[in-house]
Amino acid sequence: MLRQIIHVDMDAFFASVEQRDHPEFAGKPVVVGGKPETRGVVAAASYEARKFGVRSAMAMALAVKKCPDLIIVPPRHHEYERVSRSIMEIFYQFTPLVEQISIDEAFLDVTGSLGLFQTAENIGRTIQQKIWQVHALTASVGIGPNKFVAKLASDFHKPQGFTMVHPDQVASFLDPLIVHTIWGIGEKTALTLNKLGIKTVGDAKSLSLTRLEALFGKQGKQIFYLCRGIDERPVVPEHEAKSLGKEITFSQDIIDVSYLFSIAGKLADQVGLRLRKGSKQCRTVTLKLRYCDWETISRSHTCTDPTNLTKTIYQNISLLIKKELPLKKPVRLLGVSVSNLCSENVQQQSLFGAQDVREAELTKVTDHLKEKYGEMAVVPGSVLYGKKTNFRKMD
Numbered sequence: 046m047l048r049q050i051i052h053v054d055m056d057a058f059f060a061s062v063e064q065r066d067h068p069e070f071a072g073k074p075v076v077v078g079g080k081p082e083t084r085g086v087v088a089a090a091s092y093e094a095r096k097f098g099v100r101s102a103m104a105m106a107l108a109v110k111k112c113p114d115l116i117i118v119p120p121r122h123h124e125y126e127r128v129s130r131s132i133m134e135i136f137y138q139f140t141p142l143v144e145q146i147s148i149d150e151a152f153l154d155v156t157g158s159l160g161l162f163q164t165a166e167n168i169g170r171t172i173q174q175k176i177w178q179v180h181a182l183t184a185s186v187g188i189g190p191n192k193f194v195a196k197l198a199s200d201f202h203k204p205q206g207f208t209m210v211h212p213d214q215v216a217s218f219l220d221p222l223i224v225h226t227i228w229g230i231g232e233k234t235a236l237t238l239n240k241l242g243i244k245t246v247g248d249a250k251s252l253s254l255t256r257l258e259a260l261f262g263k264q265g266k267q268i269f270y271l272c273r274g275i276d277e278r279p280v281v282p283e284h285e286a287k288s289l290g291k292e293i294t295f296s297q298d299i300i301d302v303s304y305l306f307s308i309a310g311k312l313a314d315q316v317g318l319r320l321r322k323g324s325k326q327c328r329t330v331t332l333k334l335r336y337c338d339w340e341t342i343s344r345s346h347t348c349t350d351p352t353n354l355t356k357t358i359y360q361n362i363s364l365l366i367k368k369e370l371p372l373k374k375p376v377r378l379l380g381v382s383v384s385n386l387c388s389e390n391v392q393q394q395s396l397f398g399a400q401d402v403r404e405a406e407l408t409k410v411t412d413h414l415k416e417k418y419g420e421m422a423v424v425p426g427s428v429l430y431g432k433k434t435n436f437r438k439m440d
């Protein structure tokens with residue numbers, strides 16, 4: 046079936062919020078981030094700052110060199126998160142199929158909403174207007190028959206872009222773009238392709254599937270389809286997500302490692318509980334750490350046997366944390382998530398060792414107690430140490 050996918054991406058989100066709230070910054074080069082003397086990095090740059098070559102993730106010291114009049118604003122993540130939630134609410138007015146991919150962008154599958162709102166174009170324009178009316182912020186909108194095309198389209202005329210790519214325009218839209226724009230193509234792959242004379246997405250079509258697979262393995266297949274504008278990935282709303290997780294943003298950045306472990310234990314327990322409630326198990330456990338300067342790392346471990354036991358999830362998360370020690374910077378956010386989900390298979394239990402069976406029995410009892418007396422009725426020992434309440438947000 047022909048789909049209609051919209052990608053909405055806020056323009057220079059953090060910087061735009063600051064320019065909106067500080068009218069004296071309007072039209073000026075503004076960045077959000079840490080100070081250069083604290084080895085800060087640029088979290089977001091206004092379009093005026095970008096003219097000087099300032100980019101996000103750039104060291105602040107370098108940014109100041111490029112633009113001596115740069116206005117550096119400390120981040121107000123609470124505010125960005127609040128605005129983000131409100132913007133996502135606008136999207137849900139048009140479709141339940143909203144997949145948020147970062148704080149300031151989301152995919153919407155509006156195929157089923159066209160009866161109500163006529164066209165995808167109409168929905169896209171209305172969303173842009175609503176975001177402006179409610180938040181005095183601008184967004185760029187891209188519309189296409191799939192996620193890949195929609196995302197490239199939203200980036201096409203930023204800021205305040207509006208690009209609609211009809212199915213019969215996909216080839217003419219994609220062909221002239223540099224091959225780097227294809228998802229998953231990094232420096233190395235791009236270099237290999239360039240050496241073969243492949244500069245644009247259109248050029249890449251000259252390579253056969255066999256050739257691409259021989260060159261890049263599994264990724265070759267992806268390149269083959271994406272350069273032809275073929276992308277079947279669905280828009281996955283949160284409740285059907287293939288992963289689930291919990292994260293905490295601390296009110297103060299954390300350097301106390303034992304506290305981190307205790308919170309990891311609590312998160313692992315919540316994630317485990319959600320898996321067990323849904324009769325699901327996971328194979329992959331992922332740790333997310335965001336440092337005080339907003340640098341974010343994500344580390345995963347995939348287990349041979351699927352699990353939904355708090356203890357096993359916690360053990361894996363602990364190992365991942367240990368690999369990041371000593372902490373290079375204070376931590377502002379800790380997240381635990383699980384993916385590679387499968388349905389709980391009762392028979393599989395017999396494959397577990399006696400210890401796991403005992404652990405599973407014990408978990409059943411504690412789950413029952415939690416159900417009856419609330420989540421804090423039974424907590425892993427690791428959590429008790431860190432019974433502080435300085436969370437910014439728990440979701």
Ligand SMILES: [Mg+2]
Nearest residue numbers: 054055057149
């Ligand atoms: Mg953006």
